[in-house]
Amino acid sequence: MLKVKGITKRFGGLTAVHAVDFEVKQGEIVGLIGPNGAGKTTFFNILTGIYKADEGTIDFENKPIQGLAPFRIAKSGMSRTFQNIRLLKDETVLENVKVGMFGRTKSGLWSAILGMRASRVEEEQVAELSLKAIELVGLNGFEQELAGSLSYGNQRRVEIARALVANPKLLLLDEPTAGMNAQETKEVDDLVRKIRKNGTTVILIEHNVGMVVGLCDRLVVLDHGEKIADGKPEQVIAHPKVIEAYIGKTDEIDETDESEEEVNPIAANS
Numbered sequence: 001m002l003k004v005k006g007i008t009k010r011f012g013g014l015t016a017v018h019a020v021d022f023e024v025k026q027g028e029i030v031g032l033i034g035p036n037g038a039g040k041t042t043f044f045n046i047l048t049g050i051y052k053a054d055e056g057t058i059d060f061e062n063k064p065i066q067g068l069a070p071f072r073i074a075k076s077g078m079s080r081t082f083q084n085i086r087l088l089k090d091e092t093v094l095e096n097v098k099v100g101m102f103g104r105t106k107s108g109l110w111s112a113i114l115g116m117r118a119s120r121v122e123e124e125q126v127a128e129l130s131l132k133a134i135e136l137v138g139l140n141g142f143e144q145e146l147a148g149s150l151s152y153g154n155q156r157r158v159e160i161a162r163a164l165v166a167n168p169k170l171l172l173l174d175e176p177t178a179g180m181n182a183q184e185t186k187e188v189d190d191l192v193r194k195i196r197k198n199g200t201t202v203i204l205i206e207h208n209v210g211m212v213v214g215l216c217d218r219l220v221v222l223d224h225g226e227k228i229a230d231g232k233p234e235q236v237i238a239h240p241k242v243i244e245a246y247i248g249k250t251d252e253i254d255e256t257d258e259s260e261e262e263v264n265p266i267a268a269n270s
């Protein structure tokens, strides 16, 4: 579904993402992890057209998308959420979710202003799709609430609903569980599984390694802009390079620890 080859992004003298290859198959849930500043969000920004890569190619469903404007990439079936919640806090949940259809409807601005029939029909369709997305994320009953009045966890759900309303093929979630407690994190875990079941492929950036190990089919690890591991979650978090990136040099880990159960230091620390 997604094939990234040799993507590099520099900010002045800093190479934030360096020659990264990355692939996602349809139906996968892929976790993108790595320490702070590893280049994860920059990588999402490149995929979604917010940043232009200096080098490399990106094919989405066998079509090159690098260099396209964000709205074109979104239109081709890729949606995202952001690390920091970006809601219209004084608007209702329903209005916030409808925003996700912006640019996807056929009738133009004038027909909307003039209240033409085509535009009214589309407006109804947009509302219907938005209500479906709200239901999918478990926020039925909150449609008319102001987004700013919701709990933090529910605001994140609104963001996810907005990203889902146009029925994307690929959904990118940037730290969907940031700031959440264990119960809310578990609910996001369930929601991502439900989204995949509904036919959307998912890539998520996460700091909660324990969660992604249980949820993802595959983990990709970035460190200092480079991909250092890619594979099955249990294998990836046991990889010496990954442990080194998170904890420090592996020879600094106390190997004389004789506690009975072997605990992966990364999962334990997340």
Ligand SMILES: Nc1ncnc2c1ncn2[C@@H]1O[C@H](COP(=O)(O)OP(=O)(O)OP(=O)(O)O)[C@@H](O)[C@H]1O
Pocket: 011, 014, 016, 034, 035, 036, 037, 038, 039, 040, 041, 042, 043
């Ligand atoms: N617009 C920018 N201008 C200059 N430097 C940037 C810009 N965006 C990101 N960077 C730098 O690129 C590097 C990668 O940042 P990025 O935000 O992609 O990392 P990250 O893995 O998402 O980190 P975190 O987990 O903390 O969110 C960092 O050193 C960051 O300071």
